Amino acid sequence: MKEDVQGNSEVLLECEDLYKNLGLGDSCSHVLRGISIEVRKREVCAVAGPSGCGKSTLLYLLGLLDQPDAGEIRLLGQPMTQSTEQERSETRSRHLGFVFQFHFLLPEFSALENIMLPMRKTGRWTTGQMQSRAMEYLQSVGIENLAQRLPSQLSGGEQQRVAIARALANSPSVILADEPTGNLDHENSIRVTELLIRLSRDNGQAVVIVTHNPEVARKCDQTYRMQDGVFI
């Protein structure tokens, strides 16, 4: 159920009547049962609900990391459900950015190199250009002085900021964040949420945040509450 609606700009990401089952036979679990959602430009949506309600599964489907059993997903108006593996990979590279609960930075690479990884895939920029873009994103999340540090040399909050900068690397249309504050203390949780909201406002991106933190959900433009695979 929508709690809050803000703005009426163009729809960047939407899904309609999504179904997803996990497992087979007797162990089959109906994780999503007819989910529909619309996310607009500069809009920050929260999907909130208890553990196991299907919110992360929804995020992976919206992020084209998984395929729904039924329903349609449209990104920038393009239907994606029937797209090929190659098309989904290209779309992820160009239009989607992910932030995960455990930051998932590659431990062998510095903060700067981690941010350059998505850029390398596109092949659009030279190494110098990638470095300068990565530095800009580090500045936008306020940790440009930590560019050369390895993830193990950063605090949890700093690691999550690097992960957000990495999600922004290819200037995606949509950022999908799976419990981005789940591993942070209260102060850092608020900072990271505010950062995501600010970046959405500044860059015109749509942001979907999966969370079970009510304080994070309250800060978002609208919140979808989920239980047993449906919005309530």
Add this chain to the structure above:
Amino acid sequence: MLMSLTGIVVGIGFFIFAQAQTSGFERFFIQTILGTNGALRIQDRFQDTVRAMDVGGGSGDSAFVITQRESVKYVEGIETPQALSSAIKEFANVSGVSEVLTGSVTASNGFRTQNAKAFGILLEDYLAVSNLEDQIIFGTLSDFRVTPTGLIMGSRLAHRMEINIGDSIVLEAAGQKRRYAVSAIFETGVSDIDRERIFLHMGETRTLFKKPHGASYLQVGLLDPHRASLDADHMSMVLGHHVASWQEREKTWLDAFKVLRFSSALTMVTILLLAGLGMFNTLALMVMEKTREIAILRSMGYTRRDIGAIFLWQGLLVLCAGSVLGWILAGAVTLWVSHLPFRVTGIFSTDRFVVHWSLWHYVSATVIAALVIMVASLVPARKAAYLEPAEVIRETSG
């Protein structure tokens, strides 16, 4: 990964080294036999004896003939060596022909009596089909050339009879004894030859054996000795003489070298396979350990092919590094061993390890390593490529 790389380096290095030394000794052996007994030996003349059975039917329609080869009759030696030599020289691959008359003799000096084999030769012809000139270790060929009763004898025979250059010995054959002076002593390294062979001028040999005509065999040199089998078949068919190629004569030893080369290659390939297995394990483990990173890369838009390529690149890097280091190791060990003093006599004579440098050894070792590494990398790479990112992230996030 370091262990796998080490295995690849050792496998490539010692594969090349093993091939270098086995093929080195094999080639040296071939050089020795070509330099002593020549590429071809033309011996007895043969005549086919054919038995035919002619069965005639009453009407004549059912008449048929059964032709059955019963046997081959051999006529010992060469009856007309000059005529046959002329005919042989017409073959394109022939570089020289030398008639040889041979027979058993008893050699004696004041010290000892030994059984030996005398080989009557026309020196210049024989030098064209052998390496006798290079095999002289004492005395000179020029002395033999100007001394009608001179002889050249094998080093082992000379050693047994305690003979030096200029000494005289008596050869006894066909009921007569004749005295000769030792002009030179040769060593082929082939112990069977060095302990019984004595070279005499052809005229003297004819006198000694009371054989004014003919020859025991013709020794033929070839421009391309590796075509000897083909030429032997061809000549045998055209000339009606038994023609033995060096490959046929030395089949036992050549087979032994082949087995040796194959078994050493097999041992080294086993090392490469073990290295490949190690590498497979390492990469498979890496895939298991890096599932989270793989899923993250997939979420950034890296395709299955990109992920597979990462692991194949690792294999390629190991192959490149392993090959270069393996080549260096092989080159260094081969070079070092080629300078090692190593006295061998028996089937050939050498004072050092014989090696053969061949680019083909390096190429074949690298190709085998590439195949092993490709197979070892492909399976983990494929496994990595087909990991489902959502599943991995879901599991990792708990």
